[in-house]
Amino acid sequence: MAHFFSSMLQNLDNFRKNLRSAISGEFLTSSALWTLVLIFCCLLLTTFIAYRSTSELIEDNAWVLHTQEVLEQILEISTNVRTAEGRQRGFLLTQDNKYLDNYQETIREINSHLQALKQLVADNPARKIEVQELQKLIEQRIFIMGEVLDTYKNEGVEQGKQKLIHGGGLTVMRQITVLTDKIKSEEKQLLKKRSLRSNQSRDFALRGLVIGAIFTTTLVFFSYYLLVIDLRRRQQNEKALANARDNLEEKIQERTQELEQSNRELQEFAYIASHDLQEPLRKIQIFGDRLKLKAADQLDDSALDYLGRMQSSAKRMQNLINDLLQFSRISANTNAEGFLQVDLNLVLQDVLSDLEGSLEHYGGVVAVDHLPTIKANPLQIRQLLQNMLSNALKFHCPGVPPEVNVHWHNQTKFSDIENAEKYYEITISDNGIGIDQQYADKIFVPFQRLHGKNEYDGTGIGLAICRKIIEKHHGYIHVLPAPTGHGTRFVLCFPAF
Amino acid sequence: MNYRQAEKHVNTILMADDDSDDRLLVKEALNDANFPVANLCFVEDGDALMDYLLSRINSSAENKMPLPDLILLDLNMPKKDGREALKEIKSNADLRRIPVVVFTTSTSPQDIKASYDCGANSYISKSATFDSLAAAMQTIKSYWVDYALVS
Numbered sequence: 087m088a089h090f091f092s093s094m095l096q097n098l099d100n101f102r103k104n105l106r107s108a109i110s111g112e113f114l115t116s117s118a119l120w121t122l123v124l125i126f127c128c129l130l131l132t133t134f135i136a137y138r139s140t141s142e143l144i145e146d147n148a149w150v151l152h153t154q155e156v157l158e159q160i161l162e163i164s165t166n167v168r169t170a171e172g173r174q175r176g177f178l179l180t181q182d183n184k185y186l187d188n189y190q191e192t193i194r195e196i197n198s199h200l201q202a203l204k205q206l207v208a209d210n211p212a213r214k215i216e217v218q219e220l221q222k223l224i225e226q227r228i229f230i231m232g233e234v235l236d237t238y239k240n241e242g243v244e245q246g247k248q249k250l251i252h253g254g255g256l257t258v259m260r261q262i263t264v265l266t267d268k269i270k271s272e273e274k275q276l277l278k279k280r281s282l283r284s285n286q287s288r289d290f291a292l293r294g295l296v297i298g299a300i301f302t303t304t305l306v307f308f309s310y311y312l313l314v315i316d317l318r319r320r321q322q323n324e325k326a327l328a329n330a331r332d333n334l335e336e337k338i339q340e341r342t343q344e345l346e347q348s349n350r351e352l353q354e355f356a357y358i359a360s361h362d363l364q365e366p367l368r369k370i371q372i373f374g375d376r377l378k379l380k381a382a383d384q385l386d387d388s389a390l391d392y393l394g395r396m397q398s399s400a401k402r403m404q405n406l407i408n409d410l411l412q413f414s415r416i417s418a419n420t421n422a423e424g425f426l427q428v429d430l431n432l433v434l435q436d437v438l439s440d441l442e443g444s445l446e447h448y449g450g451v452v453a454v455d456h457l458p459t460i461k462a463n464p465l466q467i468r469q470l471l472q473n474m475l476s477n478a479l480k481f482h483c484p485g486v487p488p489e490v491n492v493h494w495h496n497q498t499k500f501s502d503i504e505n506a507e508k509y510y511e512i513t514i515s516d517n518g519i520g521i522d523q524q525y526a527d528k529i530f531v532p533f534q535r536l537h538g539k540n541e542y543d544g545t546g547i548g549l550a551i552c553r554k555i556i557e558k559h560h561g562y563i564h565v566l567p568a569p570t571g572h573g574t575r576f577v578l579c580f581p582a583f
Numbered sequence: 584m585n586y587r588q589a590e591k592h593v594n595t596i597l598m599a600d601d602d603s604d605d606r607l608l609v610k611e612a613l614n615d616a617n618f619p620v621a622n623l624c625f626v627e628d629g630d631a632l633m634d635y636l637l638s639r640i641n642s643s644a645e646n647k648m649p650l651p652d653l654i655l656l657d658l659n660m661p662k663k664d665g666r667e668a669l670k671e672i673k674s675n676a677d678l679r680r681i682p683v684v685v686f687t688t689s690t691s692p693q694d695i696k697a698s699y700d701c702g703a704n705s706y707i708s709k710s711a712t713f714d715s716l717a718a719a720m721q722t723i724k725s726y727w728v729d730y731a732l733v734s
Contacts, residue, residue, distance in 0.1 A: 367711075375713040404711060
């Protein structure tokens with residue numbers, strides 16, 4: 087027991103050490119679980135001890151009762167033997183038959199007590215032999231008494247008296263007394279032994295119950311301690327988690343600010359750069375003009391050709407800078423708060439009337455669905471559609487009149503979640519030269535061109551501007567795969583607010 | 584009042600621009616438009632512009648120096664820039680009647696709107712061809728200068 091307790095304390099110590107170093111909650115949870123199991127075992131053990139002691143007590147009690155019964159029967163028997171003796175003597179003295187009747191009754195009683203005694207000691211072989219001996223002695227005594235009575239009746243008082251004195255009854259009676267005393271003392275010994283044992287087992291049970299109770303209580307407190315520690319650790323974790331979350335939010339905010347700033351700086355840079363680049367360029371162009379105007383007659387043809395090439399390069403650079411400016415202005419001028427309801431039909435009408443010249447020139451046809459109204463920046467949407475349609479006309483197959491179709495339908499993104507995002511999906515398809523799918527991403531990069539400058543004019547900013555506008559409207563644009571020569575299909579998605 | 588006074592004198596244009604190329608080009612363009620270029624004056628920054636204008640307001644009666652009939656104003660200049668100068672001119676009771684034509688490189692809608700908001704009378708972007716510059720100067724001359732002469 088002492089060893090058990092010391093090892094238990096050792097375990098507790100280990101537990102505490104482990105608790106301090108425990109990082110994961112699993113250990114705590116499992117130790118709390120094990121403590122509960124231990125508590126359960128303790129309760130089971132205590133219950134078992136209580137049950138066993140109680141049943142032992144009941145058994146011991148039964149034995150004590152048994153011993154007392156044996157003693158009682160022996161007492162009854164010896165009393166009855168003496169009573170029978172008394173009645174026999176009463177009859178001998180008085181010749182009153184009343185004594186004789188009582189005498190017979192007492193003999194029957196003796197026999198019934200003997201029977202009871204035999205049953206009581208049936209499980210104890212030594213005692214059984216003693217009882218049998220006792221029975222023999224008693225029978226002998228009764229026989230002797232019967233002889234005395236017979237002698238008295240048949241041969242007269244004197245003979246009877248002689249028989250009484252010399253019949254040996256006294257010796258048998260003494261033997262009976264010795265035997266019953268022996269049995270009595272033995273039974274008393276047994277009783278003493280049994281009550282001692284009963285006391286012992288009661289004490290043991292009591293001690294076991296007390297220890298069990300103490301142990302269980304300790305365990306309950308220990309598990310409470312574990313739970314408290316667990317709770318505290320959880321609270322600390324939650325606090326740490328909340329701190330981490332706050333930190334993260336702070337960091338995200340910082341990063342966002344940094345990004346916004348660098349974005350703003352980049353836009354300013356693009357704006358200032360293109361703005362300041364324009365200044366010397368304009369001078370080159372304008373003095374080129376002056377040179378051509380004033381000195382044309384003094385220059386030969388090749389010098390004039392050089393001058394022309396210089397001017398067209400300058401013009402091209404002017405266009406590039408203008409496009410870059412336009413591109414950088416999209417970011418600067420777009421915020422969702424300034425969005426208006428824009429009827430795409432009206433915008434498209436405007437665009438088509440702008441493109442009337444080139445439509446007539448190419449003999450092109452544009453078929454348009456009835457388009458939805460979206461929330462957007464009207465000028466940018468106009469530019470977007472203008473770029474898309476003028477591209478569709480510009481990149482037509484040589485000798486084939488361009489046909490352009492504008493369709494739309496509702497589209498739901500993430501339709502399996504609760505807040506599904508609804509989109510208007512506008513498809514602009516043409517029968518032009520198409521786009522090789524491997525360049526599907528490249529076409530949206532500023533100044534990326536898929537064709538030579540002499541084949542198709544333009545700086546290559548158009549689709550980059552389109553994508554930027556759409557992204558500023560929280561939508562997206564992509565080109566659908568189609569075999570080269572089978573036209574192009576652009577898909578424009580706008581969120582439906 | 585100052586404007587009326589100026590009417591009686593030779594018509595003058597004051598150009599505020601730090602860019603000597605632009606000054607040369609404007610001079611040539613106005614010359615082509617038959618404007619007497621001797622009446623074209625130049626200042627190179629906003630401070631010089633304001634000094635020029637304020638000294639003429641404060642000049643004594645016997646030694647009166649005329650205010651310009653029109654100001655060609657560049658927005659991006661060293662020291663005080665064109666925007667501030669424009670605001671000061673248009674908030675000065677003696678100067679606000681002088682027509683101010685903003686003449687600048689910028690084509691940004693914000694600059695245009697801001698200029699008109701500050702009281703600019705016209706806005707001309709510096710063009711990349713001499714022809715369009717000459718046309719702009721012709722317009723200025725015939726609208727602002729000749730009109731002022733007639734009236």
